[in-house]
Amino acid sequence: MEEHSRNTFQEDLPKTLKTIGKLLEKSGSDTRHWLAADETPMQLMEAAFDEALAQANISKSDLDLLIYPNVTRGFIEPANSTFIAKALGLNCRNFDVVDACNGWVTAMDVINSKMQAGEIRYAAIVNMEFGMSAGGPVMPKNFSLQSPAELAYKFPSFTIGEAAVVTILSNEATDNFKFSYINRPDLSDLSTISLPDCKLLCNDADIAKLEPTGGQ
Structure with missing residues (x-):
């Protein structure tokens, strides 16, 4: 923040940096990891997938479904999940669920319904959030402040980290979940x-x- 705002900020930058620190602490956002120069999203995803399979004590061939529910994506067509399944050597059914920040929950809902219907045994949700690349929608313009007033709409992006997370689900207890939503399309x-x-x-x-x- 200091690096990108040093030449643009028109008021007391050290004071504003302290304010940002307090807001981050209050938000509960403690440590945020970003990709290193020698890391790629797909590398981290494959490592997370292998670890998740080991913890679940299943093999790739056991998976019946893979869902990719993230806004971060490289493709509109075909489904981004297609390239993930290819990288992982999977032949199971795969598709994307696009539902903004609610994507993981919606993917859980879809999987739970299919498990309750007896259609699948094991499923994987692959999350990949990598939005901090240079020249992207967040960096550096959201980190280049001119005044404290900009925090009103730029601060949320300061809480973003980058990570790949894999969730493995089984149909052993399909009554574990109940989903209820409040829909506000008027706020789209x-x-x-x-x-x-x-x-x-x-x-x-x-x-x-x-x-x-x-x-x-």
């Missing part, structure tokens, strides 16, 4: 990461809200 414009043709695929009333930031 509050946090958006848009694609180039977003204006063609949203309501006219939303365009005026998205235009000032280009949907970012």
